Amino acid sequence: MNLRELEAQAKAFAPMLKGVVDRAVEAFRGSLAKDLDDRDQRLLADVSKSLEGLSTDVDEIARAAAALITPPENGKDADLVQIQRTIAEEVAKLPKPADGASVTVEDVLPLIEEHVQAAVALMPVPKDGKDADPEQIQLTIAAELAKLPVPADGTSVTIDDVLPLIEDQVKNAVALLPMPKDGKDADLEQINRTIADEVAKLPKPADGASVTVDDVLPLIEEQVSAAVAAIPLPKDGDSVSIEQVQVLVDKAVASALAGIEPPKAGEPGRDAAHIEIGPAIDPEKSYPRGSYAKHLGGLWRSFEATSGMRGWECIVDGVASLSVEQDGERGFKAVAQLSSGKTEEKALTLPVMIYRGVFTGASHTPGDTVTWGGSLWHCDEATSDKPGELNSKGWRLAVKKGRDGKDGNHGKDLVKGVSIK
Numbered sequence: 531m532n533l534r535e536l537e538a539q540a541k542a543f544a545p546m547l548k549g550v551v552d553r554a555v556e557a558f559r560g561s562l563a564k565d566l567d568d569r570d571q572r573l574l575a576d577v578s579k580s581l582e583g584l585s586t587d588v589d590e591i592a593r594a595a596a597a598l599i600t601p602p603e604n605g606k607d608a609d610l611v612q613i614q615r616t617i618a619e620e621v622a623k624l625p626k627p628a629d630g631a632s633v634t635v636e637d638v639l640p641l642i643e644e645h646v647q648a649a650v651a652l653m654p655v656p657k658d659g660k661d662a663d664p665e666q667i668q669l670t671i672a673a674e675l676a677k678l679p680v681p682a683d684g685t686s687v688t689i690d691d692v693l694p695l696i697e698d699q700v701k702n703a704v705a706l707l708p709m710p711k712d713g714k715d716a717d718l719e720q721i722n723r724t725i726a727d728e729v730a731k732l733p734k735p736a737d738g739a740s741v742t743v744d745d746v747l748p749l750i751e752e753q754v755s756a757a758v759a760a761i762p763l764p765k766d767g768d769s770v771s772i773e774q775v776q777v778l779v780d781k782a783v784a785s786a787l788a789g790i791e792p793p794k795a796g797e798p799g800r801d802a803a804h805i806e807i808g809p810a811i812d813p814e815k816s817y818p819r820g821s822y823a824k825h826l827g828g829l830w831r832s833f834e835a836t837s838g839m840r841g842w843e844c845i846v847d848g849v850a851s852l853s854v855e856q857d858g859e860r861g862f863k864a865v866a867q868l869s870s871g872k873t874e875e876k877a878l879t880l881p882v883m884i885y886r887g888v889f890t891g892a893s894h895t896p897g898d899t900v901t902w903g904g905s906l907w908h909c910d911e912a913t914s915d916k917p918g919e920l921n922s923k924g925w926r927l928a929v930k931k932g933r934d935g936k937d938g939n940h941g942k943d944l945v946k947g948v949s950i951k
Contacts, residue, residue: 813838826850828869844870859884860897883908889917894924904931 808823811830817823819841821832827848834841851867857877864876881897889902891914898909900917906929907917913924 811839811842817841826869830869847872891916899928905929 805822807829808817808821811817811823811825815836817832817836819832819834821836823830825842825844827850828844829846829848830842831845832841833843836842846869848869849866850869853865855863855865857863858879860879860882862878862880864878866874866876868874883897883899886892886894886898886900889900889907893912893914894900894909895912896909900907900909902917905918905927907925908928909924910926911924913922915922915924917925918927
C-alpha cells in the first residue's frame with residue numbers, strides 16, 4: 531500500500547473515527563463527572579461528621595483559626611542576579627536531548643493500519659435490511675411528485691446554449707475517472723495455446739475439385755455467344771466508285787487551296803561571300819584586310835592590313851601543341867597550347883596497382899596492394915583500416931592465402947649433399 535492509497539483510506543475513515551472519538555469522549559466525561567460527584571458527596575459527609583460536636587459560632591471559630599496563623603515577616607526584594615544564577619544552574623542540570631530519529635512512511639504505516647483496524651472494529655455490524663414494499667414506494671413517489679410545483683413553459687434551447695454545459699460535465703466526469711494502471715505483458719505461450727485451440731475448433735475444409743480447360747470452355751463460349759448476340763447487325767452500305775471519290779477529293783483540295791493566301795515575291799538575296807583560306811600565314815608578307823588563313827591549328831582573319839603578325843586575330847581556336855607528362859605515381863597531366871595562346875591543363879589519375887609490401891598501418895589510396903595475413907589485398911578507396919578486420923573499409927581480397935604444404939618423405943635429402951663413388 532503506497533502513501534496515496536493510505537491517505538485515501540484515512541480520508542474515508544475520518545468521519546467514522548471522529549464519531550467514535552466523540553462518543554468515547556462523551557462517555558469519559560460522563561464517567562468523570564459521576565466520579566467527581568461521588569467524591570464530593572464523600573468529602574461532604576466526612577466534613578459534616580468531623581464538625582459534629584464543635585461550636586457553631588462562626589466568629590469564635592474564625593478567631594481561633596486566626597490565632598493559630600503566624601504573622602508573616604516583612605519580605606525582601608528579589609535579587610535578579612541570584613535569580614538568573616539559579617535559573618542557569620537548574621537549566622544546566624537538565625539532560626541534553628538526544629537527536630530524534632527520522633520517521634518514514636514505512637514506520638508510520640503500521641501505526642495507522644492498527645488505528646484504522648481498531649476504528650473499523652468499533653463500528654457496529656449492520657443488520658440485514660428489510661425488503662421494501664413496492665406499493666408503499668409507489669405511493670411515496672406519487673405523493674412527493676404531487677408536492678412539486680407545475681413547471682412553466684420553457685424557452686427553446688439551441689446547441690450553442692447546451693454545448694458549454696456538456697463540455698463542463700464531460701470535463702468533470704473525465705477528471706473523476708481514476709488513472710488507469712499499466713497493463714500486464716501478454717503471455718505468448720497462453721496466446722499461442724488459445725489460438726491453437728480456436729483453430730482446432732474450425733471445421734476442416736473438404737478437398738476441392740480440380741478444374742480443367744475442358745470444364746471452363748463451355749462457360750466461356752456461352753458468355754462470348756451472348757455478348758456477340760447483343761451486338762446489332764450492320765446494314766449493307768451502297769457501293770461507291772473511284773470516280774465519285776476522286777470528285778470529292780478534288781473539291782476538298784480546291785476548297786483548302788482557296789483559303790491559302792498566295793505568297794508574295796521575295797527580295798533578291800545577297801551574294802554569297804567568296805572566302806579563300808590560305809594554308810598558312812607568312813610573317814614576311816603583308817595581307818590585305820579580310821584575308822583568312824590557317825595558323826597554329828586555328829583559323830585567323832586579318833582585321834586590317836597586316837605587318838608580320840600584327841593585324842591578325844584568331845576566330846576559330848585550335849590546338850597548336852599537346853604535351854602529356856606523368857604527375858606522381860598514377861597521375862598524368864595533359865597541357866594543350868591553343869591557337870590563341872591560351873593554355874589548358876587536364877589531370878588524370880589511374881588507379882593502377884602498386885605493391886606497397888606488408889601492411890604497416892599507413893594510409894592507402896585506390897590501387898595500392900598490400901600483403902596481410904598471407905593474402906594479397908587491393909585498396910578500392912582511401913583508408914587506413916587493417917585489411918580483413920571486422921568493420922574495416924576500403925579493402926578487397928585479391929589473392930587468398932593458400933594452404934600450407936606438407937613435408938615430403940619419399941624424396942631425396944639434398945641437404946646432406948651428393949656422394950660420389
